[in-house]
Amino acid sequence: MPKEYENRGFLLKQRAFLKLYLLNNIPKQKGYGLKLLEELREDFKQYGYSPTHSELYKVLHELTREGIVRREKKLLGEPGVDFQEIIIYHLTDKGQQEKELYKKQMKAELDRCLGLLNKAVRDNYGPLLN
Amino acid sequence: MPKEYENRGFLLKQRAFLKLYLLNNIPKQKGYGLKLLEELREDFKQYGYSPTHSELYKVLHELTREGIVRREKKLLGEPGVDFQEIIIYHLTDKGQQEKELYKKQMKAELDRCLGLLNKAVRDNYGPLLN
DNA sequence: CAATGAACAAATTGTTCATTA
DNA sequence: TAATGAACAATTTGTTCATTG
Secondary structure (H helix, E strand, C coil): CCCCCCCCCCCCCHHHHHHHHHHHHHHHCCCEHHHHHHHHHHHHHHHCCCCCHHHHHHHHHHHHHCCCEEEEEEECCCCCCCCCEEEEEEECHHHHHHHHHHHHHHHHHHHHHHHHHHHHHHHHHCCCCC | CCCCCCCCCCCCCHHHHHHHHHHHHHHHCCCEHHHHHHHHHHHHHHHCCCCCHHHHHHHHHHHHHCCCEEEEEEECCCCCCCCCEEEEEEECHHHHHHHHHHHHHHHHHHHHHHHHHHHHHHHHHCCCCC
């Protein structure tokens, strides 16, 4: 179960936000944890957002627990040369379906948050108001 | 000091969001705590956001501590009939200035968050992407 | 030392209880 | 009982420490 996204509250949680990105990024490249993190940090740099490795791993663990991704251990670099072990993530079949469902939920949630923030701009900076 | 808005992180905090609204709403109507809360709840109803009284009071206390608002005790309803005491908030002179500064900071912050969320929509639902 | 992971701590927010008139 | 306030609890996130190869 994808644990239906509930958060009826203020803005969406970082955890949910990262989950959305990971579900989309994992299938694309064969990135491992820190690699995915680097990419996201680069992506969000101009928005002043730099997620922590801790938070990213927590999402990956959660996705693993839920059976949405599968872990594959590999060696980074040349075998026999570099012994650094990394973990590559793949979407499971179940994950494929959950991903689509989750994306739909998150689209609604993103729209809700955009609405809320846009309203704040209108209410506090809008025309006709001091 | 308005405690320069710092939050270089993910999305803006609820506390900061409420502070912005209160700074704008307090001068308008002579609302007291729960009245202001009701109005905000009504405002945000369609966005599924319903702030708690606790959070609202915390913002009001903070604004008071910072000398941005002044408290005035009054009786609700007809004197001699209703003895319910309420607290009306007014912007102080200092508060007037701080308000403008804070609004500027928050505009930048709101824009940043809108940028982040819009990017998420583009990245995860945008054209040319599966 | 890069990568992963967990423990721990701080910050933020929500729920419940207390008081007062 | 409405309004205010504080205590307390839960949640969310960030910092630090540990392990492994």
